[in-house]
Amino acid sequence: MSRSERLLDLLQVLRRHRQPVSGRRLAEETGVSLRTLYRDIASLQAQGAHIEGEPGLGYVLRPGFMLPPMMFSEEEVEALVLGSRWVAKRGDNRLAMAAADALAKIASVLPPDLRATLDASPLLVGSRQPIAEGIDLGLLRKAIRGERKLDMRYRDNDGRDSRRTVWPFALGFFEQVRVLVAWCELRQDFRHFRTDRIAEAAMQDARYPRRRQALLKDWRSAQERAACVEGAEAADITSAKVAADKN
Incomplete structure (x- = not known):
């Protein structure tokens, strides 16, 4: 391993730790001696890396150092x-x-x-059938990023229309469908909406009252609880497709 690769590995290890980590542990994770580790840390600090700490106390990488x-x-x-x-x-x-x-x-x-x-990368992605969309997915992503409410007209599996106001916080991509994950004000619960069944959508100026990260965390917990009740492994975003097909 070259010296530049070794320094890069050390930075990657430091990025994984948000709290100070001992030099001995860093040396073990990067596969070098403790003496070499101390030299590498000094080299990175000289290049501008914001590594704080000292032997015996541990080291932490502060934000702000970017690799080209x-x-x-x-x-x-x-x-x-x-x-x-x-x-x-x-x-x-x-x-x-x-x-x-x-x-x-x-x-x-x-x-x-x-x-x-x-x-010349030999890694290829297979073709797929085009997916029909009723709306611009860019609007959904914008609402998710801005934590904005969405007013939409949704068509369920039986073709029935309903008006919904939702708090969108995730978008799942599958082979044949895309699924919007949101808190539904009508149902007062998390719901999954196939984007090809969203007939109309308009983003409100108002932000929804909770942070996107908090909604995502609660949704994941709800998925796990539902999976435990069914005796299955913890669910993830793939279960949203099944729920959307039934919505």
């Missing part, structure tokens, strides 16, 4: 390419364009050998 894209490993570049290709095939048009733009920005600052890896 050229420090990506080959596998990290392949992961970026695969993710971008997946979004291009599975996301809506805006997300597909954003993925292509992001990959182009990364490619522009990569060294020649890694740029070749990016251009």
